[in-house]
Amino acid sequence: MNRDRGVTGPSGFKAAGVAAGIKESGALDLALVVNEGPGQAAAGVFTTNQVKAAPVLWSQQVLRERRLRAVVLNSGGANACTGPEGFQDTHATAEKVAAVLDVGAIEVAVCSTGLIGERLPMDDLTAGVDKAAAELAATDRAGLDAATAVMTTDTHPKQSFQAHPDGWSVGGFVKGAGMLSPNMATMLSVITTDAALDGDALDAALRRVTARTYDRLDVDGGTSTNDTVLLLASGASGVTPDPEEFAKTLEAVAGDLVKQLQGDAEGVTKEVAITVTGALTEAEAVEVAKTVAEDNLVKTALFGSDPNWGRIAMAVGRSRATVDQHRLSIAINGVTLFADGHKAADRAEADLSGRDVDIVVGLGLGDGTATVLTTDLSHAYVEENSAYSS
Amino acid sequence: MNRDRGVTGPSGFKAAGVAAGIKESGALDLALVVNEGPGQAAAGVFTTNQVKAAPVLWSQQVLRERRLRAVVLNSGGANACTGPEGFQDTHATAEKVAAVLDVGAIEVAVCSTGLIGERLPMDDLTAGVDKAAAELAATDRAGLDAATAVMTTDTHPKQSFQAHPDGWSVGGFVKGAGMLSPNMATMLSVITTDAALDGDALDAALRRVTARTYDRLDVDGGTSTNDTVLLLASGASGVTPDPEEFAKTLEAVAGDLVKQLQGDAEGVTKEVAITVTGALTEAEAVEVAKTVAEDNLVKTALFGSDPNWGRIAMAVGRSRATVDQHRLSIAINGVTLFADGHKAADRAEADLSGRDVDIVVGLGLGDGTATVLTTDLSHAYVEENSAYSS
Structure with a gap:
């Protein structure tokens, strides 16, 4: 995996990241990713939260066509719980990008992250789109700027890129901590490829891969109003890969991005992998692993470097999956601490x-297996989340 | 409510709390509550966790008869995940109490709390039963000793008592923090009454009341291996109360005990009541309230005294209940911060x-309403739970 390249790694893509003044700090806060084609196929996966931000509602609508020319992203405000006016702001943002790039607004996805409930400063944002469009480039630096502009409490930008021997590649960035279970306002990710694939193929690959990567990072059980993963294909390589090969490379990039989310999660001092084996089904294995991952008594024990398997047994037992305490075993860092009811x-x-x-x-009990990544619950987590509004 | 009296408040009950040496500290660690009749009706509600401690398995079996002469409780060890040997230890404990009191073992419930996975020191425990039996008394002091002997990280014993004008009363103690959602190894509670009621009437009242009290305290979503609430009736008042009247008094005592659990929860700096109105059903109201109560982003914001309604909206939206963001409203301490999507x-x-x-x-959306009590997530919570093994 190459973490120095991202969305501009695959050919056919330009990007930019600029300071639009949405963040008071003056940091980069607006990113643009443009697909120059020849293809425009795209797919998206969005938060399951019933309270959805305006940009999620807009982008879900846009993605029905499975075509995207551009994605515009901002940090500094989630544009969630902002009513019809917030939706109009998102629409106006897409229209602005469409005008500048000479494409249709229906070809522009919008992502936002930051505080819930506040309107975005649209004058700043609109001027930022002009600035970003002027800086669009296919360079690694442009991709890094875009990855940087979406950061909130992230301590560093997170990119991943992988080239396939057959002449196509996949690259992307991510911010936040965990699709369906982020520990801050939002998890956003944009992945690009120059493989020649249609929207249906992209959609199938993206759903399969997110279920095994973004969906299996669970820092604190939260699922934000804005979580979005987008996949854009330019087809610039001229190569149409085997679906299995494409999914494999996509999963490698997505998995690497998720590993970076885990390592940069708020207050993390332990990077924890919880593997459940012998469940009745894979879904039950995920259920058990997530219950353990979200358990504050388990997480605080891990922060204390205490191999407290009793708390793990407690969490396993309270999951909605089928559990038989007489068949349960628990191993931590290679040492089996509990087995056969003892x-x-x-x-x-x-x-x-x-x-x-x-x-x-x-x-x-069965053959169901799954691994969920999580972190411990530390003083730093409490500190960041009690002092920082998101 | 009278918090100076507990299980020995109603007539017909004796209690004791002694130091049996189960705890290394030498603190009180073994409690006995004896029903001297003339009635022996009883009912119990137990953890829903699929990993159940030996004393829970034993007491569930015993309570099928809906008769109890005595309850023996220990802190200093949960006797959970201890296999058939652990169950034999519980059985031997009941047999010992039965022999000392000259009753049947099937009339003795057992409760344990403390670290999971370790066997109990049976010699100490057995000697402790003799000691407790010798100290049995109907005094307030004896009830307080029993309430004290079950404490783990509790900072003070928790009792409640209420007399009914018709000549009967209800009293009890509790330790831990929250049936179905305790923040330490276990929530244990014993409630007594001198009302003359049969086991079926007690069972009906107890299930109805626990669903609205113990089940609606949710500190961190955990449900222990040992959670138990027992209700014993001596009938010594000679009065058979109206079922509604009895449930009302029982709910007053249980609600007061739960309020004390909330106030003494680990690391608490905020006592939080989350009321959900307008849900499709009461069960959906509980589901939404618990999702908010367990959300670490909400809990850390509360610790930071930040009225972050956006995090509440996020938690509401990710619950399994039906939610419409356009109808959602959120008020904190009397101030409506979000309404009509804005x-x-x-x-x-x-x-x-x-x-x-x-x-x-x-x-x-409907008429479903529920209130769930919880606490914030503070540095002290992390400290206690990363340093203390339970």
Whole structure:
């Protein structure tokens, strides 16, 4: 994986990131990603939250056509819970981008992230679109600027790129912490490819891959009003890849972006992988893993480097999946601490002094398996989230 | 409500709390509550967790008869995830109490709380039963000792008592923080009454009342392996109350005990009541309120005294209940901050400087209403739960 390249890695894409003045800090806050074709196929996956921000409502509508010429993204405001006026702001943003690029507004997706409930400063935003359009470039630097402009409490921009031997590639950026379970206002991600694929193929690949990557990072169970993952294909490579090969490369890039989200989650001191095996189904394995991932007693014990398998057993038992305590086993960092209904080893044998924690929960009931990534619950998490409004 | 009296408030009951040496600290750790009759009707409500501690499995079995002569409780060890040997320990404990009191083991319920996965020191526990039996008394002091002996991270014993004008009364104690959602190893509660009621009447009243009290405190979504609420009736008053009257008094005592749990929850700096109105059903109102109560972004904002209604809207939207963002309203401490899809007032108008926070979420869809109590997520919560093994 190459983390120095992102959305401008695949050919046919230009990007820009500028300071539009939406953030009071003067930091970069507006990004533009443009697909120069020849293809314009696209797909999107959006938050399942019933309270959806204006840009999500707009982009969902736009993506019905499975075609995109551009994506405009801003940090500094989520444009959520802003009523019809907020929706008009999103619409006006798309119209502005369409006018500047000489495309249709229906070909422009919009993403926003930041505080909920406040209107966006539209004059700043509109001027920012002009500025970004003037700076559009296919360089790595332009891709990095775009990745930087969407950051909120992220400490660094997050990109990933992978080239396939057959002559096409996939690249992208992400901000936030976890599709369907972000720990801040929003998780946004834009992925590009120069493979020649139609919208249906992109949609199928994106849904399959997000279910196994973005959906399996769970920092605190939250699902934001704005979560969006977009996939754009320029077809500039002229190569139409085998669907399996494409999904594999897409999953590699998405997985790498998600790993970066985990490592930069608010207050993280432990990067935790929870693997559940032996569930009745894969969906039940995910259910158990997410219940453990979201359990504050488990998360605080991990922050304390305490291999407290009893709290894990408690969390497993309260999940909605089928569990039999007599078949349950729990291993932490390679040491089986609980098996066959008994303590199997002294908890002190599991070493949690490092940053990486590997928890394996065996249910002993079936073939369902899944891994969910999470973090611990630290003082820094409480500090960031009690002091920062998002 | 009288918080100076508890299980020995109603006539027909004796209690004791002793230091049996289960806790290394030498603190009180074994409690006995004995029903001297003439009636022995009883009812119990237990954890929904699929991983159930040995004492829960035992007491569920015993309560099928809806008769109890005694309850023995210990802190210092949960006796959960301890296999058949742990169950034998519980059985032996009941047999010991039965022998000392000259009753049947099937008339003795057992409750435990503390660390999961460790066997109990049975010699200490058995000697403790002898000691407690010798100290049994009907005094307020004896009831307080019993309430004290079940404490783990509780900072004070929690009792409540209410006498009914018709000559009967209800009293009880509780430890932990929240049936179905405790923030430590376990929530245990024993309630007594001298009303003359049979087991079926007690069971009906207890289920109805716990659903509206213990089940509506949600500190961190956890549901322990050991959660138990027991209700014992001596009939010593000779009065059989009207079922509605009895449920009302029982709910007053249970509600007061739950309020004390909330106030003593780990790391609490805010006592938060989340009321949801206008849900399609009462169950959906509970679902929405619990999703808000368990949301770490909401809880950390409250710790920061930030009336961040956007995070509340986010949590409401991700609940499994039906939500329409255009009908949603949110008020904090009496100030409506969001209504009709818009910001309704500046967040600064809601004053969160005090300890009590009152959140009202209006869904505008139906008649379902519920209130769930919770706390904020503070540095002290992280500290206690990362440093204390439970």
